[in-house]
Amino acid sequence: MSDQIKFIVDSLNKEPFRKNYNLITFDSLEPMQLLQVLSDVLAEIDPKQLVDLREEMPEQTAKRMLSLLGILKYKPSGNATDMSTFRQGLVIGSKPVIYPVLHWLLQRTNELKKRAYLARFLIKLEVPSEFLQDETVADTNKQDISAMEEEKDQLIKRVEHLKKRVETAQNYQWMLKIARQLRVEKEREEYLAQQKQEQKNQINEINTEINQLIEKKMMRNEPIEGKLSLYRQQASIISRKKEAKAEELQEAKEKLASLEREASLKRNQTREFDGTEVLKGDEFKRYVSKLRSKSTVFKKKHQIIAELKAEFGLLQRTEELLKQRHENIQQQLQTMEEKKGISGYSYTQEELERVSALKSEVDEMKGRTLDDMSEMVKKLNSLVSEKKSALASVIKELRQLRQKCQELTQECDEKKSQYDSCAAGLxxxxxxxxxxxxxxxxxxLQEESRYHYTNCMIKNLEVQLRRATDEMKAYISSDQQEKRKAIREQYTKNIAEQENLGKKLREKQKVVRESHGPNMKQAKMWRDLQQLMECKKQCFLKQQSQTSIGQVIQEGGEDRLIL
Known part of the structure; x- marks a missing residue:
């Protein structure tokens, strides 16, 4: 039922209906509104059904819809009791009755339009008995019936003729069965493909609509009622979480790939720099523990440096204060010297003391520098001699290895040139x-294809030879049954039948051409007669209604007289 409702809503939202329904609004329609929707769908199939149900009696509505559904060959499921239930449900606008009807109508709208159009010309009109008393109407009705019976007889004869032609073929029943199954399966395949596409479109549209409704309800802070809505909300939340997790997983995979590339790049750089491999396992653990011990030592050293920096700041501040104090004292001393008349004495004394101190320091430094340089030269000379004595044997070995390396390089070049020439030849x-x-x-491959082609040609020639032999035997045979089986006899028979059929069709064409004018005139007379009947019917109904109203008025007057 849910699939039916989805298909109905989707079809009603399209052209030419454009109802703009969703599952909730469509399912909440009142019976009268649902009947109006059914009437609109029937009006799309047959324009005569375009009626406003508010201006029509329920009995007339049910009769009109049932007559059109009968013309369209709609068959509700069930037996006779269900048929009565179907009629009753159609009158009251029952959803279990109307939903299948809408589903059936919307699936094959174009086909039903054609059937409804042709029904006006193929269905026999029910002429009331009082109208048949007119001789013209009775004669026209009889002629119409006789013409339809003649057409029916001609169609039956044609069908029988075609059956006889087909029955002569071999495996007739089997071929007929296979053709019937093929037609059924093709129709079923087309229907399933159409239904699959429609369901996909409906599932996508419904999911979008459900998500929109859930978002609207969540924005309005309204409680989501019903298990179905709860499940849909949970499903949408789970799908969103799943999509988010999938995106996170993809991002993590991309990040892992980039990190692996970066790690491989770092490994290669490390190998290039120091030629060592990246630490793994226990070595890496030991390296981490060593780094931790170094980090503790670094933290202690850093703390000591911070304390020293703080002490340096204090000392620097003390130095600044002392300098300021010294400057103040110097200013006071200069003022006192100016008062005593010996200005510049303290500055000159300080300069002399400073110069003498610098001279003594320079002399002492020169003496220490010369001694240090002489000692350093001695040490370097002894160290160079030790290194020379230690490297003498190594230099000898290196010379031998260099010579050997040159020989091997030359041999390698020769072997490489030989290898290149050999590889080029290979x-x-x-x-x-x-x-x-x-x-x-x-x-x-060409020979194989030629071989298969030759075999196929030989088989074809054998089959043709066999057929020709059988045809020759059948043609020469004295048995009439065998002669009838011959292809020549069959083709001759078919040609004769086709010639007879063409002759009959030409005769029929001649008859149709001769009777075209009278038939068109008869059709016009029939439409005029139909219009006349409709007018008589309306007059008759109007007369009956006026008679009933007069009787009611007369009875009301008698009642007033009695009172």
Whole structure:
């Protein structure tokens, strides 16, 4: 039922209805509104059904819809009791009755339009008995019936003729059964493909609509009622979480790939710098513990440095204060010297003391520098002699190894040139062999295809020879049954039948051409008669209604007289 409702809503939202329904609004329609929707769908199939149900009696509505559904060959499921239930449900606008009707109508609207259009010309009109008393109406009705019976007889004869032609073929029943199954399966395949596409579109649209409704309800802070809405909300939340997790997983995979690339790059750089491998396992643990111990030592040193920096700041501040104090004292001393008349005495004294101190320091430094330089030269000379004595044997070995390396390099170059020449020759031979193998394979494939083609031709010729032999035997045979089986006899028979059929069709064409004018005139007379009947019917109904009203008025007057 849910699939039916989805399909109905989707079809009603499209052209030419454009109802703009969703599952909730459509399911909440009142019976009268649902009947109006059914009437609109029927009006799309047959424009005569375009009626406002508010201006029509329920009995007339049910009769009108049932008559059109009967013309359209709609068959509700169930037996006779269900048929009565169907009629009753159609009158009251029952959803279990109307939903299947809408689903059936919307699935095949174009086909039903054609059927409803042709029904006006194919359905026999029910002429009331009082109208049949007119001789013209009775004669026209009889002529119409006789013409339809003649057409029916002609169609039956044609069908029988075609059956006889087909029955002569071999495996007639089997071929007929296979053709019927093929037609049924093709129709079923087309229907399933159409239904699958429609369901996909409906599932996508419904999911979008459900998400929109859930978002609207969540924005309005309204409680989501019903298990179905709860499940839909949970499903949408789970799907969103799943999509988010999938995105996170993809991002993590991309990040892992980039980190692996970066790690491989770092490993290569490390190998280039120091030629060592990246630590793994226990070595990495030991390295981490060593780093931790170093970090503790670094933290202690850093703390000591911070304390020293703080003490340095204090000392620097003390120095600044002392300098300021010294400057103040110097200013006071200069003022006192100016008062005593010996200005500049303290500055000159300080300069002399400073210069003498610098001279003594320079002399002492020169003496220490010369001694240090002489000692350093001695140490370097002794160290160089030790290194020379230690490297003498190594230099000898290095010379021998260099000579050997030159010899090996020369030999390697010779071997490489030999290898290159040999590889070039092998490569050229390999390319030649590959071309030859490719050519031989192509020839093999051509010969195989030629062999299969020859075998097929031989089989075809054998079949043709067998057929010709059988045809010759059947043609020469004295048995009439065998002669009838011959292809020549069958073709001769078919040609004769086709000639007879063409002759009959030409005669029929001649009859149709001769009777076209009278038939068109008769059709016009029939439409005029139909219009006349409709007018008489309306007059008759109007007369009956006026008679009933007069009787009611007369009875009301008698009642007033009695009172």
């Amino acid at each position: 490569e050229s031979n390999r390319s030649k062999l590959e071309q030859e193998v490719r050519r031989l394979r192509e020839e093999c």
